[in-house]
Amino acid sequence: MATSRVVGFLESRKNIAGSACGLVGLALTFTGVAGPYWPVVVVGLYGAGALIAPPERPPLPDFPSPSAQLEEIRGDFGRLREYLDGVELPPAAAGRLIELTGLLTALLDPGWVGEVLAQDPEGVHTLSRAVRQDIPEAVDTYVRTRWWTRLAPGQESPERHLERQLGLLHEEAERLAASLRETEARRQESHTRYLEERNP
Numbered sequence: 347m348a349t350s351r352v353v354g355f356l357e358s359r360k361n362i363a364g365s366a367c368g369l370v371g372l373a374l375t376f377t378g379v380a381g382p383y384w385p386v387v388v389v390g391l392y393g394a395g396a397l398i399a400p401p402e403r404p405p406l407p408d409f410p411s412p413s414a415q416l417e418e419i420r421g422d423f424g425r426l427r428e429y430l431d432g433v434e435l436p437p438a439a440a441g442r443l444i445e446l447t448g449l450l451t452a453l454l455d456p457g458w459v460g461e462v463l464a465q466d467p468e469g470v471h472t473l474s475r476a477v478r479q480d481i482p483e484a485v486d487t488y489v490r491t492r493w494w495t496r497l498a499p500g501q502e503s504p505e506r507h508l509e510r511q512l513g514l515l516h517e518e519a520e521r522l523a524a525s526l527r528e529t530e531a532r533r534q535e536s537h538t539r540y541l542e543e544r545n546p
Contacts, residue, residue: 370391406486423450436508446516465529469525487507
């Protein structure tokens with residue numbers, strides 16, 4: 347537990363920015379600019395770097411009641427949107443995320459889509475998993491990626507992994523939307539046939 351806190355602090359943006367500024371202070375010391383006050387200069391620059399560091403990543407949303415009720419999934423989706431609003435993503439991934447959340451918003455609409463979706467337990471499960479697990483994990487994994495792995499040569503970038511994950515989730519949501527449209531079309535055709543048989 348203590349080790350994870352130490353690692354968390356060492357990887358924090360405040361420590362990284364402070365250490366970078368502290369190194370500048372050491373460079374000033376070795377060049378003779380800081381003079382006899384070099385400890386104050388190094389500590390002061392570390393503190394300044396820690397103060398100007400960007401904020402830490404937002405915590406994952408808490409989904410207290412993972413149930414299969416559409417109304418609760420809508421509430422959890424609202425919490426997910428708040429979390430996503432606090433995360434900074436690269437432009438390509440942010441664009442994919444906007445497309446995905448737009449499609450999920452349409453699927454969770456309380457209108458006819460919600461009525462058709464309520465009759466499809468597998469579709470509800472797919473939405474629940476996307477909102478409560480897949481999207482938060484994909485985004486949080488990207489945000490948690492240690493800064494040095496982003497610089498590792500020869501590896502696929504975390505940004506690219508996130509884009510692919512969001513693309514796959516969008517395809518899954520599109521398949522669900524197409525399935526719901528087909529279900530609604532069949533329901534309309536069935537009702538039309540019923541009316542035609544009732545009124546020969």
